[in-house]
Amino acid sequence: MEDHEILRLFHDPASRNLAFNQLVRKYQRKVYWHVRKMVVDHADADDLTQDVFVKVWKHLENFRQDAQLFTWIYRIATNECLSFLGSKRRRFLLPLNDVGAELAEKLEADPALAGDEIELTLQKAILQLPDKQRLVFNLRYYDEMPYEQMAEVTGTSVGALKASYHHAVKKVEDYVTRASQ
Numbered sequence: 001m002e003d004h005e006i007l008r009l010f011h012d013p014a015s016r017n018l019a020f021n022q023l024v025r026k027y028q029r030k031v032y033w034h035v036r037k038m039v040v041d042h043a044d045a046d047d048l049t050q051d052v053f054v055k056v057w058k059h060l061e062n063f064r065q066d067a068q069l070f071t072w073i074y075r076i077a078t079n080e081c082l083s084f085l086g087s088k089r090r091r092f093l094l095p096l097n098d099v100g101a102e103l104a105e106k107l108e109a110d111p112a113l114a115g116d117e118i119e120l121t122l123q124k125a126i127l128q129l130p131d132k133q134r135l136v137f138n139l140r141y142y143d144e145m146p147y148e149q150m151a152e153v154t155g156t157s158v159g160a161l162k163a164s165y166h167h168a169v170k171k172v173e174d175y176v177t178r179a180s181q
Contacts, residue, residue, distance in 0.1 A: 003069040031077050037138045037146035038081040067152050074153045106159045137168040
């Protein structure tokens with residue numbers, strides 16, 4: 001179902017639940033993996049994905065359609081991830097390195113990465129990046145999102161995103177090179 005059809009159905013009280021179910025079915029997997037790449041842990045990603053769709057439900061009626069629906073949902077998911085990671089640091093008074101170490105431990109235990117040393121090394125390298133740089137790297141590298149769409153999701157200029165991605169790639173390359181020596 002196309003986004004405009006979902007939105008049309010959502011605005012009709014008789015078909016609102018059907019429309020929202022279609023929206024969740026269409027975007028849940030993408031949102032989950034976007035969140036999971038940021039927070040690593042399955043349970044946290046599951047909870048945050050649910051939180052994202054609760055916010056979408058609450059605010060979809062006011063969606064102005066000045067961006068694509070997908071972009072708007074990704075922006076909500078991105079903000080939820082950054083807030084979650086920030087609150088985790090504040091709650092436990094953890095410096096950035098400790099959060100990264102905790103997430104790296106969760107990667108080691110992730111059965112999806114068992115035996116895949118190259119992917120595990122890449123994921124550990126990505127975890128070394130600051131949250132916003134990690135976000136930009138994930139959006140560009142994994143989601144192959146164009147910079148213009150990333151700018152809508154993050155509220156950052158295309159030039160700044162290109163610079164951030166370039167720095168992130170360099171840091172990831174350096175980490176992988178050091179890890180393979």
